[in-house]
Amino acid sequence: MIKVVKLKASIPPGFVKAAARELRKNRLLLKSGTKLKFGAYLDPIAKIQLNEIFSRKCAFCESVIAGTQPGDVEHYRPKGKVILDGAVGPVQPSKPGYHWLAAKWSNLLISCADCNRPRTQPDHDHVNRVIGKANFFPLRKEASRAKGPASLWLEEPLLLNPCIDDPDEHLVFLDDGRIEPAKVGDDLSEKGRATIRYCGLARSELLQMRARHRRVVMAAIRHIVAAIECDNDPGADLDDLLSMLSPSEPYVAFTRSLVREHLMDYLGSLKLDAL
Ligand SMILES: [Zn+2]
Structure with a gap:
């Protein structure tokens, strides 16, 4: 997940x-x-625009949507109803959704089906669980949930919004592609923890995708390090890595994170503005 700029002009x-x-x-109708x-x-034009803004990637997990699935226009705040935290089973306690934000540009994202739709998927521990943001929208204080636009500012959402929050401050990757909430002060980020949980950012198949991605990135990094240590030009390997650091690329x-971890000692001899 990365921060994405969504201009009103879009x-x-x-x-x-x-x-x-x-x-x-x-x-x-409400009355x-x-x-x-x-x-x-x-x-349909809105969907095209949103796909452009998010580089045809899921706003949450950064998997490529283009060429694999149509992608869901996702409401950051659910439009119809909000399923309350901890709700399981056939009867799920809920509250009215944010109907006035159903077509509010700032409330719309693009998401893959696995992050968005509630489906049974193997989680990080290979146990099948229902994963997907669906109609969840946890808040720090449930009592502050807005009933209209005027009280929206009182809410403290626990889900990261890539157009507002900087996900780097709330999520950290381990070297093997696992993801954890970042430390914020003495505690772990609540927003990071909730976003991982509700969007399934630690689900098994996503971990496998990141592990595959890691192999490609690490091959480029190894070649670059070898070239620098032999005083050679890293050339095409550096070009490849810079391409993979473009915000439009998957799992950037x-x-x-891998570049910071494995190229930190060499950053002085490379120009990696993308970091
Ligand atoms: Zn996703």
Whole structure:
């Protein structure tokens, strides 16, 4: 997970008006106790724009979406309902969602199905669990959950938002690709811990993908180190590594971590602005 800049200028033409229209209709439905309808966020141009902004990668796990799956337009704050923390079983206690944010540009991300949809998947310990952000949106204090836009600022979300938070401050990678909450002061980051848990950032298949990615990155690093130690130009290997450090590449947060760990002593002789 990396920080991503989402400019207001990226909002597709007509999207804000369509969102406002939908919100007006939903307010009427809400008053009459009828189920709300959401569709404005499914604007195909919006999805194209979001895919561009997130470089066709999942906003949470950085897996490539393009060419493998359509990708989900994900609501950071769930639109319909919020499943409360610890809810398991057929009856899950819930609260109303953030309907007024259903087509709010700042609330939309792109996610892979595995991070977003609740599915049974092998977790880091190979035990099958239901993993996926789904309609979870944990807060530091449940009592502060907003019932409308005016009280949104009181919330302290526990899920990282890549357009607001710096994931580097909350997540750390171990050398083998495992992920853990970072230390914040004397404690471990609550946001890091919750994001790993709800988005399944330590799920088994994702760990395998990162382990594969590590082999490619480490091959480049080894060749670069060998070249530097022999006073040779690292040439194409350095070019390869710089490409893998581009924010548009998969698992770039992990790549950055590997470079810091294994190239730190050589950084002086390399120009790695990407770090
Ligand atoms: Zn993902």
